[in-house]
Amino acid sequence: xxxxxxxxxSCLLAYAWKLLGYLVPxxxxxxxxxxxxxxxxxxxxxxxxxIVNTVASGQTLALDARLGALAAAGTALxxxxxxxxxxxxxxxxxAGLRLLGWG
Amino acid sequence: MRLLQSPAVRVGLSISIxxxxxxxxxxxxxxxxxxxxxxxxxxxxxxxxxxxxFAFIGVVAxxxxxxxxxxxxxxxxxxxxxxxxxxxxxxxxxxxxxxAAAHVTIDESTATSTGQTxxxxxxxxxxxxxxxxxxxxNLFTAVGALAGASLGDPKQWGLDGAAVAxxxxxxxxxxxxxxxxxxxxxCALATVLAVPFVPAGVPILVAAVVAAAIGWFSHxxxxxxxxxxxxxxxxxxxxxxxxxxxxA
Numbered sequence: 001x002x003x004x005x006x007x008x009x010s011c012l013l014a015y016a017w018k019l020l021g022y023l024v025p026x027x028x029x030x031x032x033x034x035x036x037x038x039x040x041x042x043x044x045x046x047x048x049x050x051i052v053n054t055v056a057s058g059q060t061l062a063l064d065a066r067l068g069a070l071a072a073a074g075t076a077l078x079x080x081x082x083x084x085x086x087x088x089x090x091x092x093x094x095a096g097l098r099l100l101g102w103g
Numbered sequence: 104m105r106l107l108q109s110p111a112v113r114v115g116l117s118i119s120i121x122x123x124x125x126x127x128x129x130x131x132x133x134x135x136x137x138x139x140x141x142x143x144x145x146x147x148x149x150x151x152x153x154x155x156x157f158a159f160i161g162v163v164a165x166x167x168x169x170x171x172x173x174x175x176x177x178x179x180x181x182x183x184x185x186x187x188x189x190x191x192x193x194x195x196x197x198x199x200x201x202x203a204a205a206h207v208t209i210d211e212s213t214a215t216s217t218g219q220t221x222x223x224x225x226x227x228x229x230x231x232x233x234x235x236x237x238x239x240x241n242l243f244t245a246v247g248a249l250a251g252a253s254l255g256d257p258k259q260w261g262l263d264g265a266a267v268a269x270x271x272x273x274x275x276x277x278x279x280x281x282x283x284x285x286x287x288x289x290c291a292l293a294t295v296l297a298v299p300f301v302p303a304g305v306p307i308l309v310a311a312v313v314a315a316a317i318g319w320f321s322h323x324x325x326x327x328x329x330x331x332x333x334x335x336x337x338x339x340x341x342x343x344x345x346x347x348x349x350x351a
Contacts, residue, residue, distance in 0.1 A: 006169030021187020039328030044314020069264025090268020095261030
C-alpha cells in the first residue's frame with residue numbers, strides 16, 4: 001500500500017509542476033536561472049539513472065552484463081537508431097552476454 | 104480532412120506514434136521492476152511524463168524506497184513547469200482548458216507547439232501531440248505491461264539492460280555540446296561515489312543536487328537540457344516547421 005501512496009503523491013506533484021507554469025505569473029518564472037536549473041537537473045538525473053542502472057546493485061557496485069547493454073545502446077544511438085531499437089539493443093546485449101555466461 | 108493538411112497536426116501525429124510506441128518499453132519495464140499492472144497504468148495515466156515515469160520505476164527496480172522514487176520523479180518533472188509557462192504564453196488557454204492543457208504539457212507537445220510560428224498552428228500542434236501521445240502512450244503502456252508480466256525472469260530477457268538503454272536514450276538528445284556532457288559526467292561520478300554510502304535511490308538525489316548547484320551557480324544557455332526526448336522536427340527538410348504560415 002505504501003508504494004501506491006508514494007506513486008500517487010508523485011502523480012500529484014508532477015501535475016503540480018505542470019500547472020504551476022500556467023498559474024504563476026510569467027514574471028516569476030522568467031528568471032533564466034529557474035529554467036537553467038530545470039535543464040541541468042534533467043541532464044544530471046538522467047545521467048545518474050543511467051549509471052545507477054548500469055553498475056549499482058543495491059549499495060554495492062557490480063560490473064556485469066549491463067555494461068554491455070550500455071555499450072550497445074551507445075552504439076545504437078551513435079548510429080541514430082530510434083528509441084525502441086536502442087532499448088532492444090540494450091536488452092539483446094545483456095541477454096546475449098548472459099547466455100555466454102557473463103554477469 | 105483539412106486538418107490533416109495542417110503541418111502542425113501532421114508533425115503532432117507522427118510524434119504521437121513515435122512516442123506512444125515506446126510506451127511498450129515503459130510498460131514492460133515497469134511490471135518487471137515490481138509494480139503491478141494498475142500501478143503501471145496509474146503512472147502513465149496520471150503522472151504522464153516519460154522521463155519521470157522511467158525514473159520512478161528505475162529507483163524502485165534498484166531497491167530504492169518509494170519516497171526516493173518520488174523524489175527522483177518529481178525533480179525530473181520540474182522542466183514541465185517551464186514548459187507550462189512557455190505554452191501558456193503561446194496558447195493562453197482559458198478556464199478549465201488550462202487544467203487539461205497542464206496535464207498534457209510534456210517535452211513533445213511543447214516542442215511541437217513552439218516549433219511553429221503561426222498561432223493557430225501552435226495550438227493545433229500542442230493539442231494534437233499532447234492528446235495523441237496521451238492516448239497512444241497509455242495504450243502501449245498497457246500492451247507492454249501485459250507482455251512484460253508474461254515474460255518470466257526479466258534478467259534472462261536482458262530487461263535490466265533495456266532500462267540502462269532507455270535512460271541513455273532519454274539523456275542522449277540533451278548532450279549537445281561540451282557543457283551538458285560535462286554535467287552528465289560529473290553527475291554520473293557523484294552517483295557512483297555515493298552508491299556505497301547511502302541507501303539505494305538516494306545517489307540519484309545526490310546527483311540532482313549537484314546538477315542543480317551547477318545550474319544555479321554557472322552561466323550558460325538557459326535552455327540547456329530542455330531538448331525533447333523525441334524531436335518532432337528532426338530530419339525534416341524545414342527545421343522548426345517554419346513554412347507553416349501559408350497553410351493555415
